[in-house]
Amino acid sequence: MASNKKLLVLPGDGIGPEVVRETLRVVDWMAKKRSVSFDVQEGLVGGAAYDASGTPLTDETLADAVDADAVLFGAVGGPKYDDLPFEKKPERGLLRLRKEMDLFANLRPAMVFASMADNSSLKRDLVAGLDIMILRELTGGVYFCEPRGIEDLPGGGKRGFDTQAYSTPEIERIGRVAFDLARKRRNKVTSVEKANVMMSGVLWRQVMTDLHKREGEGLEYENMYADNCAMQLVRNPKQFDVIVTDNLFGDILSDCAAMLTGSLGMLPSASLGAEDPTTGRRHALYEPVHGSAPDIAGRGIANPIAELLSFAMLLRYSFDMGEDADLVEKAIDNVLSSGLRTADIMQEGKAKVSTGVMTDSILKELDKLVSG
Numbered sequence: 001m002a003s004n005k006k007l008l009v010l011p012g013d014g015i016g017p018e019v020v021r022e023t024l025r026v027v028d029w030m031a032k033k034r035s036v037s038f039d040v041q042e043g044l045v046g047g048a049a050y051d052a053s054g055t056p057l058t059d060e061t062l063a064d065a066v067d068a069d070a071v072l073f074g075a076v077g078g079p080k081y082d083d084l085p086f087e088k089k090p091e092r093g094l095l096r097l098r099k100e101m102d103l104f105a106n107l108r109p110a111m112v113f114a115s116m117a118d119n120s121s122l123k124r125d126l127v128a129g130l131d132i133m134i135l136r137e138l139t140g141g142v143y144f145c146e147p148r149g150i151e152d153l154p155g156g157g158k159r160g161f162d163t164q165a166y167s168t169p170e171i172e173r174i175g176r177v178a179f180d181l182a183r184k185r186r187n188k189v190t191s192v193e194k195a196n197v198m199m200s201g202v203l204w205r206q207v208m209t210d211l212h213k214r215e216g217e218g219l220e221y222e223n224m225y226a227d228n229c230a231m232q233l234v235r236n237p238k239q240f241d242v243i244v245t246d247n248l249f250g251d252i253l254s255d256c257a258a259m260l261t262g263s264l265g266m267l268p269s270a271s272l273g274a275e276d277p278t279t280g281r282r283h284a285l286y287e288p289v290h291g292s293a294p295d296i297a298g299r300g301i302a303n304p305i306a307e308l309l310s311f312a313m314l315l316r317y318s319f320d321m322g323e324d325a326d327l328v329e330k331a332i333d334n335v336l337s338s339g340l341r342t343a344d345i346m347q348e349g350k351a352k353v354s355t356g357v358m359t360d361s362i363l364k365e366l367d368k369l370v371s372g
């Protein structure tokens with residue numbers, strides 16, 4: 001039984017603190033019922049950090065994140081911060097964490113729970129039992145490449161520009177994660193880019209195809225253009241197992257995949273760094289795919305499931321507590337099957353509950369599951 005796992009909790013803004021608060025109740029439950037002791041420390045990020053210290057991520061919080069065994073993150077951003085200069089925006093705090101912790105592999109699983117097939121944007125048969133993994137490269141591409149900026153044009157007006165670039169080592173390291181994941185799943189990898197339009201896409205396709213030839217034995221492999229992938233995700237999502245793609249396409253395709261599961265409020269994620277070969281340790285941050293949802297913040301109606309499932313991923317990937325992760329997922333599955341729904345996944349014939357009541361029910365279900 002492991003003990004004293006250092007957990008840094010960064011609730012952030014909007015519904016971030018609301019869903020993190022609920023997740024901390026499950027952390028407490030784990031400590032009481034499963035005899036795991038978490039050393040929980042809380043910090044500020046995003047707009048909350050800007051309000052307190054004039055920056056969306058202080059060096060101290062970054063150091064705490066690097067030092068932690070895992071970071072549990074809520075969400076950042078909101079209209080209050082719209083007019084801040086680019087580098088001060090809440091989202092920059094999250095991006096700096098990802099970059100400085102070298103969290104290059106972002107796992108975004110889209111799973112449809114047994115009772116949720118009718119909640120999907122697609123017809124039930126297309127999504128019942130769906131379980132796909134979008135693997136998003138998280139520390140490269142247009143999110144981070146230089147040069148970028150807005151410049152004046154000689155004849156008046158301005159020009160805004162960004163740079164998209166990927167190197168062979170960046171593509172290979174995310175490709176290897178995709179192959180590892182696929183081997184534990186259904187042995188299929190779809191690599192997604194736009195090699196028909198972008199030079200970085202041309203290299204991505206070459207490197208991934210070669211990597212598959214060298215290291216992908218036993219794996220079914222295909223290349224797909226990103227626009228086609230978006231269409232295929234809503235046409236026939238069950239054709240996919242692992243989708244590996246760049247930072248920007250991964251951002252967009254994962255929001256799209258969220259609606260297959262019923263709501264953005266259902267999609268968790270794990271952002272992982274490379275494993276240190278001597279200590280076996282790796283940096284990791286867990287966060288829902290959704291944002292701070294300013295339109296519903298402060299009303300107690302946010303769906304806590306994406307954050308709770310992110311905590312389950314934390315147990316599985318950072319603490320090797322797969323059984324406990326299964327338990328959390330099973331409790332969520334059972335509560336959804338019992339007909340409870342937060343507003344975002346509400347349907348006729350179901351019972352609408354608040355953020356807090358959804359968590360109350362999941363905790364009760366956890367109690368039931370462990371008492372047999």
Ligand SMILES: NC(=O)c1ccc[n+]([C@@H]2O[C@H](COP(=O)([O-])OP(=O)(O)OC[C@H]3O[C@@H](n4cnc5c(N)ncnc54)[C@H](O)[C@@H]3O)[C@@H](O)[C@H]2O)c1
Pocket residue numbers: 015019074075076077078079091094264265266287288289290291292293294295296301302303304306344
């Ligand atoms: N990881 C992050 O911190 C993160 C991710 C995405 C967006 N953002 C930021 O969040 C702010 C709002 O962005 P947005 O509105 O484009 O995206 P969003 O994900 O916050 O919200 C999109 C829609 O989904 C709904 N939604 C999201 N999560 C939900 C939940 N748990 N339960 C119920 N409904 C939920 C919202 O109410 C909204 O209608 C922006 O500042 C954006 O940059 C942050």
Ligand SMILES: CC(C)[C@H](C(=O)O)[C@@H](O)C(=O)O
Pocket residue numbers: 077091094095251289291
């Ligand atoms: C908030 C923003 C920087 C972030 C991203 O674009 O990566 C978000 O949309 C996400 O999906 O995690």
Ligand SMILES: [Mg+2]
Pocket residue numbers: 251252255289
């Ligand atoms: Mg996003």
